[in-house]
Amino acid sequence: MRWTTLLPAAAGLAAGALLLALLPETVLFAPASSHAEATGTGTRYACPMMDFIGRRPGDCPVCGMRMSPVEAGELNREQQSRMGLELVRVTEGPATAVIRAHGIARYDERTFQAVVPRVAGRVVRRHPAALHPGTVVQAGDPVIDLFSPEVFAAQGELAAALKLADAHAIHALVERFLRWQLPAVAQAVIAGGAPVDTVTLASPYGGVVLPGATGGTGLPEVGTELAADAVLLRLADPAARILVLQVTETRARWLRTGQAVTLAREDGTEPAPPAAEVAWISPALHPELRTREVHLHVRAEGDQLPPGSVAEARLNATLAPDLTPADPARAADAGRFPLVPRSAILSTGVRHVAWRVAARLPDGRIRLELAPVALGPRLEAADGGDLYVVRHGLRPGDEVAARGAFLIDSQAQLAGQPSLLFPTGQPAPGTASAP
Helix, strand or coil, X not given: CHHHHHHHHHHHHHHHHHHHHHCCHHHHCCCHHHHHHHHCCCCEEECCCCCCEECCCCECXXXXXXXEEECCCEECHHHHXXXXXXXXXCEEEECEEEEEEEEEEEECHHHCEEECCCCCEEEEXXXXXXXXXXXEECCCCEEEEEECHHHHHHHHHHHHHHHHCCHXXXXXHHXXXXXXXXXXXXXXXXXXXXXXXXXXXXXXCCXXXXXXXXXXXXXXXXXXXXXXXXXXXXXXXXCEEEEXXXXXXXXXXXXXXXXXXXXXXXCCCCCCCCCEEEEEECCCCCCCCCEEEEEEEEECCCCCCCCCCEEEEEEEEEEXXXXXXXXXXXXXXXXXXXXXXXXXXXXXXXXXXXXEEEEECCCCCEEEEXXXXXXXXXXXXXXXXXXXXXXXXXXXXXXXXXXXXXXXXHHHHHCCCCCCCCCCCCCCCHHHCCC
16 A cells, blocks of 8 residues: 555656756756846846836837837937936035024023122012013113111111211111112211111113013012012123024034124014124034034124024035134135035935946937945035035046936946946846846
């Protein structure tokens, strides 16, 4: 029974071996001449009607139309016109860029002053300086009227000392009023005036009234009990501004403290904002924005740059021959590099190429070749155009395709030739081979 089961299997194996022996060699092994087809380096043929690419000439197996060879890297005049081909030359020049950033203006914290009452009491009246943030206060302007039993009692003591002609007590009491910043109250008592329970507190500084740090106006209300040495008002220089910018990490390293900055109002209205300069560059990066904070110090008179307004800052940057920041005011420090428009570069993010003119033929045809390039930083020119610094791969004077480069590269991929995505050429897909 066992031998009966094995006999059909043995017969099948013998028949298979005999069939393999009789098959032609070309069926089992690709001939040497087909190596170019297998690797995709040979000529490709495309159907003009259907989306079909073959590796042998003949008719399209889908629609029957005659297939034509796919050519890449060589364009006649008609093809150049239909493609809208635009060629540009690689130039040479300094690596200068315009860095643009937006920021919000605020009062300069370095000029802040605090109005602090030195005596406790209750607010019974507010003068204009204590009514609205943004009010400009002059030194000596009244801020509030304060009801203070402590001040009233001190005036009584001073009046009694005057009657007793107690010079030591008079001197001590006058010094107390000076510490309270109320010398006029002591002078009124010395001049024979009666003690009063309400005194006016004035600002010892000039400036613009700032809102509260925790929201709201932050200004005292009538009936508020004030403690001694509590902040009553905060003032700032009305013309001093800080403009806070966020500059990307790749651009922030090009900046230098002290360099001039040109400002433009976001809404484009007049009066034009004043000039500014870089005052501080944060040494740390913002962990989420990947930017560095840059402070500009500005003197803005009138309505040039109101606090809270948005302004665009334009900062000129220059790179030295080793691609490190150079002083933009010293042209001799700038390096010179091959420069190519951004539109001429095809990139995967890792690999960068350009299609360079290799030859111009007498009949108007041009032959292009793939040029892998190593790029430096991207620059923004004064006219708003983007340029790349070229470290390797292109030389000044080379012509490259700026418009139409993507179509040229796509054609090279169809032809199986080296391209952006396939440095050594693209093998033909198995589904696109002709029968």
